[in-house]
Amino acid sequence: MLGTRYNNEIEEKWQDYWQEHQTYQFTEHEGKPYYTIDTPPPFTSGELHMGHVLSYSYFDFAARYKRMRGYNVYYPQGWDTQGFPTEVRVEKKYGRLPPAEFRQRCVEWTEKMIESMKDAMVKMGFSPDWNYQYRTMDPSYHEKVQFSLIEMYKKDMIYRGKHPVYWCPKCGSALAKTDTDDVERDTFLNYIYFTDEEGIKYEIATTRPELMPACVAVIYYPGDERYKHLEGKQIITALGKKVPVFSDKDVLKDFGTGLLMVCTFGDKQDVIWVNRHNLPVIEVIDKYGRMKNTLDFDGLKLREAKEKILALFEENGKLVKKEKLSQVVKVHDRCKTPIELMTSMQWFANVKENALKIKENAKKIKWIPEFGINYLNDWADSVEWDWVISRQRVFGTPIPFYYCEKCGKIEPAKKLPFYPEKAEEKSCSCGEKMTPESSTCDCWVDSSITPLIVSGWPDKEKMKNLYPATLRPQGVEIIRTWAFYTIYRSYALTGDIPFREVLLNGNVLAPDGKKMSKSIGNVISPKDLLKQYPTDAIRQWAAMSGAMAKDRPFSYEDLKYSKSFLTKVWNASRFIEMNKGEIKKRKLRKVDQWILQETNNTIKEVTDFLERYEFHHAIRKLQSFFWSDFCDDYLEYVKYRIYEGSEEEKADVRYVLFKVLENFIKLMAPITPHLSEELWSVLFEKKESINLCSWPIVEEEYEVDMGIEFMRRIIKQVRQYKAANQLPQNAQLQFLEVFLEDSVDEELQQEIKRIAKLERIELKKGEFQVNCTQ
RNA sequence: GAGCCCGUGGUCUAGUGGUUAAGACGUCAGCCUUACACGCUGAAUAUCCCCAGUUCAAAUCUGGGCGGGCUCACCA
Numbered sequence: 001m002l003g004t005r006y007n008n009e010i011e012e013k014w015q016d017y018w019q020e021h022q023t024y025q026f027t028e029h030e031g032k033p034y035y036t037i038d039t040p041p042p043f044t045s046g047e048l049h050m051g052h053v054l055s056y057s058y059f060d061f062a063a064r065y066k067r068m069r070g071y072n073v074y075y076p077q078g079w080d081t082q083g084f085p086t087e088v089r090v091e092k093k094y095g096r097l098p099p100a101e102f103r104q105r106c107v108e109w110t111e112k113m114i115e116s117m118k119d120a121m122v123k124m125g126f127s128p129d130w131n132y133q134y135r136t137m138d139p140s141y142h143e144k145v146q147f148s149l150i151e152m153y154k155k156d157m158i159y160r161g162k163h164p165v166y167w168c169p170k171c172g173s174a175l176a177k178t179d180t181d182d183v184e185r186d187t188f189l190n191y192i193y194f195t196d197e198e199g200i201k202y203e204i205a206t207t208r209p210e211l212m213p214a215c216v217a218v219i220y221y222p223g224d225e226r227y228k229h230l231e232g233k234q235i236i237t238a239l240g241k242k243v244p245v246f247s248d249k250d251v252l253k254d255f256g257t258g259l260l261m262v263c264t265f266g267d268k269q270d271v272i273w274v275n276r277h278n279l280p281v282i283e284v285i286d287k288y289g290r291m292k293n294t295l296d297f298d299g300l301k302l303r304e305a306k307e308k309i310l311a312l313f314e315e316n317g318k319l320v321k322k323e324k325l326s327q328v329v330k331v332h333d334r335c336k337t338p339i340e341l342m343t344s345m346q347w348f349a350n351v352k353e354n355a356l357k358i359k360e361n362a363k364k365i366k367w368i369p370e371f372g373i374n375y376l377n378d379w380a381d382s383v384e385w386d387w388v389i390s391r392q393r394v395f396g397t398p399i400p401f402y403y404c405e406k407c408g409k410i411e412p413a414k415k416l417p418f419y420p421e422k423a424e425e426k427s428c429s430c431g432e433k434m435t436p437e438s439s440t441c442d443c444w445v446d447s448s449i450t451p452l453i454v455s456g457w458p459d460k461e462k463m464k465n466l467y468p469a470t471l472r473p474q475g476v477e478i479i480r481t482w483a484f485y486t487i488y489r490s491y492a493l494t495g496d497i498p499f500r501e502v503l504l505n506g507n508v509l510a511p512d513g514k515k516m517s518k519s520i521g522n523v524i525s526p527k528d529l530l531k532q533y534p535t536d537a538i539r540q541w542a543a544m545s546g547a548m549a550k551d552r553p554f555s556y557e558d559l560k561y562s563k564s565f566l567t568k569v570w571n572a573s574r575f576i577e578m579n580k581g582e583i584k585k586r587k588l589r590k591v592d593q594w595i596l597q598e599t600n601n602t603i604k605e606v607t608d609f610l611e612r613y614e615f616h617h618a619i620r621k622l623q624s625f626f627w628s629d630f631c632d633d634y635l636e637y638v639k640y641r642i643y644e645g646s647e648e649e650k651a652d653v654r655y656v657l658f659k660v661l662e663n664f665i666k667l668m669a670p671i672t673p674h675l676s677e678e679l680w681s682v683l684f685e686k687k688e689s690i691n692l693c694s695w696p697i698v699e700e701e702y703e704v705d706m707g708i709e710f711m712r713r714i715i716k717q718v719r720q721y722k723a724a725n726q727l728p729q730n731a732q733l734q735f736l737e738v739f740l741e742d743s744v745d746e747e748l749q750q751e752i753k754r755i756a757k758l759e760r761i762e763l764k765k766g767e768f769q770v771n772c773t774q
Numbered sequence: 775g776a777g778c779c780c781g782u783g784g785u786c787u788a789g790u791g792g793u794u795a796a797g798a799c800g801u802c803a804g805c806c807u808u809a810c811a812c813g814c815u816g817a818a819u820a821u822c823c824c825c826a827g828u829u830c831a832a833a834u835c836u837g838g839g840c841g842g843g844c845u846c847a848c849c850a
Contacts, residue, residue: 005812189850206850219850252849260850269850327849374778375845381777382846476844506844511786513843544798546787550779551843555786557799564812575809620788620797632814636807643808716815723804723816730807 002577002682006570011535011674015122023689024067024127026074028465035071037063038451038469038499039128040482041078041136045085046113048120050508050516050554051475053526057542058505058615059473060126064670065610068695074466076132076454077121081110082396083443084171084334090395099394100421106395107137120526125535125673127691134453136397136446141453142417145441146400148449149389150412152492153401157350158389160403160410164271165346165388166330169289169302170337173392174346176442177385178481181333184326189256191320192313194218194235202227202235203320205256207327209313210305211263212239213294214282219273220259222247227259237261238318248273271341285340287392347390347399347439351488355380361487366501368613369548372479376487379480387485389442396440403435404428448485451498458493472499476506476549503613504549513553524554536672537562543619543671565623566675569668572631573679576657579642583658584651590747591711592656593702595634598625599660600698606667607695619671626664633712634660640754658683663696707744711752714738717770718756725774732757735773739766 003010018024037059042052063075090105097105114135121128134141152158166175190209193201204218218235220227230245237243243261250269251260262273264282274281284293291297297305313319329338351358359380367373390399400418402411407430413423423436449457451469456462468490474482483502490498509515510522517523529538540562546552588596602625609618638656641649662684669676669690680690718736722729736758744752744763753761 204850208850255849262850267850269848325849369779371778378777378846480845513786544787553786555799557786560812561798564810567812568810571810571813573809578809616788624797631809635809636814639808719815723814726804728805728807729815731805 002570002574002679004574006534006566006675006678008530008534010678011125012123014674014677015125017677018127018689018691019122019130021689023691024063024075024129026072026076026129026132028072032070032072034074034465034470035063035066036074036455036466036469036471037076038454038472039075039077040474041080041134041447041450042117043080043083043085044110044113044117046116048117048124048526050524050526051505053124053538054508054542054545055473055475055505056121056124056126057539058503058613059471060124060539061543061610061615061670062471062473062503062613063127064673064691065695067691068666068669068693070694072465074132074454075128076134077118077126077128077130078134078450078453079110079114079117079136080443080447081114081135081137082106082440082446084393086110087393087395088334100419102394110135110137123530123535124526125539127673132454134450136443137395139417141446142397144453144457145397145446145449146413146416146418147458148452148489148493149441149445150400150416152349152489153410153412155492157354157492158347159350160345160347160401160408162343162345163348163385163388164341164343167287167340167342167344168332168335168337169285169287169340170335171332171392172287174344174388174390175332175339176388176444178444179333179442180330180339181336182328183331183336183338184328186324186326188322189325190310190313190322191257192238192318193320194237194261196230196233196235202230202259203257204259204261205323206261207325208263208306209309210291210297210302211284212237212261212309213291213297214264214284215239215241215243215261216264216274216279216282217243217262217277218245218259219248219251219262220245221251221253222249224253224258238313246277248276268341281343283343285342287342287344289337289340346388347401347437348386349389349445349488351387351485352383352385354488354491355383357491358484358488361491361497362483364497365487365499368501368503372476372502372504372549375476375479376484379484387442389445390437390439391442393440396443397446399437399439399441401437402426403437404430404432405435406430406432409434444481444485447482448489449493451486451490452493467494468497469499471501471503473503473505476504479504506549506551508545509551509553511554511556516554529559533559533563534566534674536675537566539671540565540619543615546616548613565627566672568627568631569665569675569679572626572635573661573683575635576661577683579650579654579657581654582647582651583654584648585655586648586652588652588656588702589751590705590708591634591637591751592652594704594708595630595656595660596700597702597704598629599663600701603663603667603696603698610670615671622664622667622671630660630664637751637755666690666693666696669693705745705748706742707748710740710742710744711748713768714752714770715756718758718772721770721772727774730757732759733772733774734759736761737764737771737773738762739764739769741766741768 063073067073086106086109090109094105149158166180168175187207189205189207191203191205193203195201215237233245234242235245262270264274282293284291286292289302291300291305297308310319331338359377362373362376398419400413407428409428411426411434420436420438426434428434455467486498490496537559541559544558602621605621606618638653641653665676665679673691676690680686719729722731740763749761
C-alpha cells in the first residue's frame, strides 16, 4: 500500500536497496552494445555543489536510459584528488612536513572528502558501479600516468627545457596558462625620467619600477617624432645604466609618454620583445618572489622593492608624477597572487605542434551542442607555448624521469610507480650522478587520461569494448583543459579519439543570475535542498534546466513544481491503487483509445528526446502528458465508470489505468528512479528493479476518433460555464445545446452527458457554440 | 579588441520559416468536486530588443544597430 506522502525515507530505502543488490553492477552481456561514460572525476573538495548535481544528473539520466535500452552501460566514477587546495588545507592543519609524510596526510584527508562526496552522490541517486572507482592519488594511478609520460617521451612529445613560464612566487611553482585568472586592480603609472648622453631628460611610464634593474632597452613606436632622433643611441636609466633605444611596432604611441622600458620578464609582451630583438636576459626575481642581481634591492619582496625604489626616485627627483591606472593582472587562480614570468627548467608536452592534430580529432567527435567545438578550435589556434606539465608541488604524481645536471641527459624511470625520495640511484654516461626529478605533474596530466584509465589501457584486450568511450560529459569552461588535453593525450598514446560524444553542460548560477560565491553568500547546496525536497524533485529540476551548455540561474520555481509533480503522480497512483481489482481488456471506449494513443505518442517523443540528450524536452512532455492529459482529463472522464460502472466496465478502465501508469513510470525512471521504483514495487508487485526493465515500446497503435476533439472542447466549455456561474464542477446541469460543424456519435454523446453531468444533450448543425441551462 | 552564445507576458524558460506564440512561477476570480487545497476550473498579462532586407508568409533566414553573457587577447 502506498503511504499518504512520497518522501525522502522512501528514497533512502531504495538507495540502500540498490547498493545492497548491486543493481547497477557492470556485467558484460554477450551481444549487447556498449555504452561507456567517461565521467568527470570531481576534485575532492568534500562538497558536492549544484554544478555537480546538474551535470552528474545529466549523465545519470543517460546511463539509466541506456541500461533500459539494453546496453552494457559502463559507468565508473573517479576522483581527482591531487591539487593545491588540499595541500593548503593539510598544511594549515599539520604544518610543514617531510614530503612522504605530508603526502600521506593528504591521502588521509582526501579519503574523508571522498567519503562525504560519495555519500552525497548516493543521496542524489546516481548510479555508477562503485566497484569501478579510481583515485588519481593511488599508486596504481600514478603508475599509469607515469607510464603514459614515458611513452610520450619515447615519441619525443615530452621534453625538459628552459623556458619562460608563468610562475607563482607565493607557491614557488610553475603554472600553466589555464591556472591563471585575470583580476582588475588599481595601480599607479609612474613617470620616471631617463637621460640621454647629452643630459636631456626623457620620461618613461611604468607600473613596475622595481623591475628597472632588469631594464635592457628603451623603445618607441616607429617614426614617433618625439623620439626618432634617439634611434640607435644609448640612454641612461634612472639607475644609471646605459641601454639602447630603438623602435618597435607594438608600442602604443598614446600610452604613457610613448616611450617605454623593456625589462626582462616583466610580462609577456616584454618576453616577446626580448626574443624579437635578441636582448640580454637579467633575472631579478627569484622563485619565491624576492629580488636578486640588483645590488641594492636583493632579498626584498617585490612590493618592498617597489616602495624602496620609488622612494629613491622621489628623493633624487627622477620620479616626475604618478597617475592612477586600473589594470588587469594575471593571478594564480588558487592563491590569487599576481604571477611573474620566469625562466626555469620545466617539463613540457608538445601541444603546440600537435594543435592541428588535436583539432582534426576533435572534429571526429560529436559535440552536443555543436558550437562547443568552437571553444576548442579557438583555444588550439591561440596556443603559443607548449604545455608546462611540471609543478613544484608535493601532493601530485611524480614526474618519472632522471636528469643529469652536468650534461642534461634524461633517463626515464624503470621501476613504476616512481617516487623520487625512494628512487634507485642512477649514474649518467658522463660519469655524473643523475638526479631523480622531484617535480610533480600538473593535475590535468592525471585527468587527461581518464578514458584510458577506465578502459584498462594499455591492455588492448580490455580496451576492445570500452575504448573510445561513448560519452564524455563535461563543463564548457574546461574544454580548453580537460577536453583539449584528453584529445591530445589519447592521440599521442593510442592514435585514436578518446570518446565519441561530448555532452556539454553550463553552470548553475544563483537565483539572482550571479555566480554562486561564498563571499556573496548566495550559494545553494544540494545538502540543504535535500532537507526540504526529495531527491527526485532535485533530479527533475536538473532535467528541466534548459538547453545544454547554457548557464542558467537556479530556479526554486522549477524545484517546487518538480516536487508538486511528484505529489501529483503519487496521488494519482493512490487513486489507481484504491480501485484495484480485476484487470481485463474487453471493449475499450474511444476515450480509452485516446489516452492509450497519447501514451504511445509520449513514448515516441520522450525516446527521441532522450536519444538527443534533450532532457528538458523529455521531462516537459512527461509532465504535461501526465498532469494535464492523464490526470486532469482522462481520470475525470472515467470517474463515473469507476464509481458507478459495472464490474466489466471497471476492469476495462483498470486495464487502461495500469497500462498508462506502467509506461509512464518506466519513462520517468531515468529521471525519477526512486519514485518509479516505489510505484513499480507496490502497484505492480514486481521484484525486479524498474531500472533494469526494458524501455517501453509502442505495442499497439490506436485510431483516435475525430469526435474526441469535439468532445474535449464541449467539456471544456461546460467547465467554463460552471466556473463562470460559481458552480462546483460536479454540479448537475439540466440541458446542453451544442452547435457543431460536424457530428459526434452516440458513444461520445453519452460520454459528454456522463462526464459533464448533464440531464439532456442536443446536437445541432452550425458554428461551434455551447449553451447550458441549469 | 576578437570568437562564440543569447535577447520571447512581471520573472525564468520552450519554440528556429505558416502555431490561436507553449509551459512553470507570480497575479486575479471561482470551486473544500468521495486521488490530490502541495488541489481543481477559469481569467488577465507578449510592439517575440530596434531598423532594414529576402519571402506569398519572419519570433524564426540575411545585413546593420543596441543590450547582456561566456571564452580568449590586451594597456608598459
